[in-house]
Amino acid sequence: MLIRLKRTHKDAICHSHGHHPSRRAFLQRGLTAGIATVVFSKTMIKDAMAALPPGCPQPMLVKGALAQIFSEGGPTMGARFIGDDQAASMNATMAANYGISGQANLVSIGNLRVDKTSPFGATLLQGPPGYTSAQWQAVLARVSGGGHRGQFNQDDGGGVDTGLLGGASPFKSSQIGKDIRIANSNKLAAWANGLPSSLVKNATPANLAKVFSLTPAAGTFTNSSSMTASADASTALGQVLTRVFGIDKRKGGSEVLGATSCGFYGAAALADPNYGLNLFTPANVPALAGIAGATTSTDAAGTTITNTFSTQELALLAAFYQSGAGVAGGVFIEYMGRDYHGQDPQGVIAPRDIEEARAIVMFLAACDKAQSRGAMIYLSNGQAIAAGAQQTANTIGGNAVTLNSPIADGDAGGSYNAGLIIFYDPAGSPPAARFTGKVDLNGNVKIDSRIASSRDAVAGLYLSALQHIGADVGKATAAMQKVGIASAPSDLLLF
């Protein structure tokens, strides 16, 4: 018996799958399903594989200071840090070529030597405001150094754009995920291009704070919560745009999206109106507050001397500290106009040597206060040859001193220069770093054959710095190898 059921149009729509389809209908459904499967699965895969911003580096408070001074021009690099081997073979000719007073005045800072009567050496030995001589000597005892000699021998500013400035983020993790650049105007190393950073022209606490704050201040306009939600939405919109414009299939598309998106998330911290000021005003940093207002220190004899911070020094102290404490990546300073030859020893050369040495003092003090490891790279693109030294009257932090300043009388391309690095270890065990290249009795250098160019030397200095502070050397090496550098990293490393 056949039971007939009453069927409505709803049944036809909702239960049509129960019918045996005709051949034509079967084929039609198959084609439709096939196309739909291909189209939808492709869309879904596209969604999943879309140029999602690469994982933003997670904010991490990892201790370790990294910094660089690029002394642009051609200073008397030989009158700054000197290696053990140079010190041992120091003679009158070499001392005159370097612009120092001679072997008798060389004193040790770890495995390094400085002329204690030179502007550079005297400044390092005096130390920062707020330290006694004994306290500062203890800091200096935790320092070692090394370098790649040669490669930077250019005359009159030549080679200034050969990529002598590096970068630290994201190889070095930090809370803000970016480096601080001060007056950087020349080309970065190829592997450092595109690394996140913020630039100020002049180092002052106010200038640095501005870069890390919102205009207008957050107040009624925003807060960290709404900023993060906005970053989420912007990233989601970016993913839609990726699909629309095929950004994921275009070279660099993911990098652009990732950098913007990650930067947006980082901006949430700036919703605190005091964020920048608290980072870069030493008086507001608890670990630095004790020395921020200091105006004196003591000398080796225990006598109190004038020693005050300049505004620039306060900014550097705070920036280096934030690098050491893990808030910021690295701090990279370029000092322009260091072409010394023919310049006045008292009016130009000594003040500039003092300025750079004070920056190193601030770096070491910051590492000490942050109780962090630190590595500071110190190089120039040129070298001035000297005709000995002359007595000059100068001030170091307001303290009047008599110094033996280099008489830089010519360019010395092809003679001596070095990419230097100093290491600091709060535990007092800095690495036994080496120097590459050999120095002859005139003070000239023969370059190590494995360090073929300044870009190799810069890469080696950075790998050494990153290794010392425990950063991601593998990631940095990969970035360098991508641009044809550091195929044999061990040749470049200094320890």
Next chain:
Amino acid sequence: MKRTSPILLAALVACLATIAACGSAPASYPTGTGGPPDAGSPPEPGTDLPGLGSASSPTADAVIGRVRNTLVGVDPLAGNFAKAIAQVKPNLPQMTNPVQATGLDQIPLLVYAACTDVKFAAYSVPTTGTISANSAALVAAGMKMLDAGLAGLASQGASNGDFQAALQALVSTLAADKAITQTMTTSFIAVCMASTTAAVSMVGY
């Protein structure tokens, strides 16, 4: 005997000659003669785009110009936008190379300043009331900003729903924020920042 018309013969020869000439293209053309007349049909528009070429990064001037185009009533020479340009411009991207450009992270900071200059009324968004009640207005404002920056693509393209969904999710998140009570001001700024940042710097050019 039937004879073939000389006119037909001439036509046949002409056709054969034409076919022969078409079939045997010269192996090469001397330089300067303009090359072959036509190598075939051009590719369908857009078929050569995926996977080819490079994205590019907007440079500082492009960023400032796009923000101005995207937001109603902002002036790079006045207000918070002008102040932020003075501070941020040196840190904005200076090159278009997407791999080497730095400073993209500064774009949201500049956009924030510009958003604080925007009048709510320009987007028909009330300054008071609850976020939930004004959800549609906030989403519409975000869509209007996206459209201004993307030549209408957000509301007219196939991904219209996806754009709206992203903005709706933002507004819902803000309405439900338990950590901080969000206001219409913070919500409008958040929508403005999300839309403008995306339109200015997340388009791959």
